[in-house]
């Protein structure tokens with residue numbers, strides 16, 4: 001193992017010196033020596049990709065969700081933005097024009113204690129309909145997932161300092177499902193340009209996009225504390241997964257699947273399957289504002305506490321049946 005890694009590192013430095021490859025170019029989503037299994041092993045700055053216990057994405061088991069009645073609806077500003085849809089060799093991204101502008105799009109409320117400013121949208125997608133999303137629900141993948149990434153603008157000056165800092169980021173994950181036609185006009189604005197960002201380095205202007213209207217028509221979501229799903233896997237992300245998908249037409253999904261990881265001269269591999277495998281939850285809780293309104297027997301959360309501050313303790317142990 002040790003020699004193998006040593007060899008890889010030598011190989012990589014060789015590649016680096018020959019082709020000028022940098023770490024940010026080196027990693028891939030695909031299996032193999034630059035794939036997710038190795039992100040944290042080969043670059044010491046990315047150790048947390050391997051050792052981290054609060055990593056993303058995760059599989060969401062509906063029966064393990066915890067209802068939090070105090071969590072408000074998530075708020076996202078109504079303003080429209082312009083930006084560039086681009087292929088960076090890893091993902092298809094929509095980069096918002098200078099997110100420091102006065103009409104920057106803010107995300108607040110929901111599970112968030114701070115105000116977060118959106119910087120970009122990332123699209124993960126699969127080569128077949130049963131692959132593509134980062135997050136899975138009951139073990140099932142969706143054909144795509146779009147992610148709005150935002151940094152804590154109450155505390156940090158920019159994304160770069162926020163991504164490595166406490167409560168630095170929030171990412172809203174929207175699962176994408178196939179339909180005869182897209183039902184979301186904002187997503188349509190991006191989708192009709194997918195064929196123009198086939199190769200790495202391609203970029204195309206998209207004007208007048210409403211992130212608010214890009215969201216599916218639901219206020220319910222699931223939330224947990226996790227990480228970025230690419231190197232350096234920083235554990236600074238409050239994830240918010242919306243509880244309803246948006247829809248893409250098969251035609252647009254097929255144009256997305258044409259995207260390549262290389263440029264026109266040297267297209268390399270298809271970009272599809274640019275998702276990270278799900279990571280272990282490790283005793284984290286996934287909270288939701290979905291009120292499962294059926295009071296199944298044994299499902300009520302009794303308000304009685306075993307401890308009463310400044311009162312004589314009547315029952316001295318925490319009994320598990322106070323949650324039954």
Ligand SMILES: *[C@@H]1O[C@H](CO)[C@@H](O)[C@H](O)[C@H]1NC(C)=O
Pocket residue numbers: 077078079102103104105106
């Ligand atoms: C987002 O918040 C910033 C800082 O408070 C503010 O200047 C900006 O106008 C807000 N954006 C919108 C669209 O309201």
Ligand SMILES: *[C@@H]1O[C@H](CO)[C@@H](O)[C@H](O)[C@H]1NC(C)=O
Pocket residue numbers: 157158160161
């Ligand atoms: C981000 O903010 C930090 C702290 O204010 C600053 O030192 C750094 O130069 C900024 N980075 C970028 C890329 O603007």
Ligand SMILES: *[C@@H]1O[C@H](CO)[C@@H](O)[C@H](O)[C@H]1NC(C)=O
Pocket residue numbers: 302303304
């Ligand atoms: C809380 O405890 C009191 C006293 O034991 C009891 O009367 C009441 O029904 C309990 N409430 C709930 C919600 O279990």
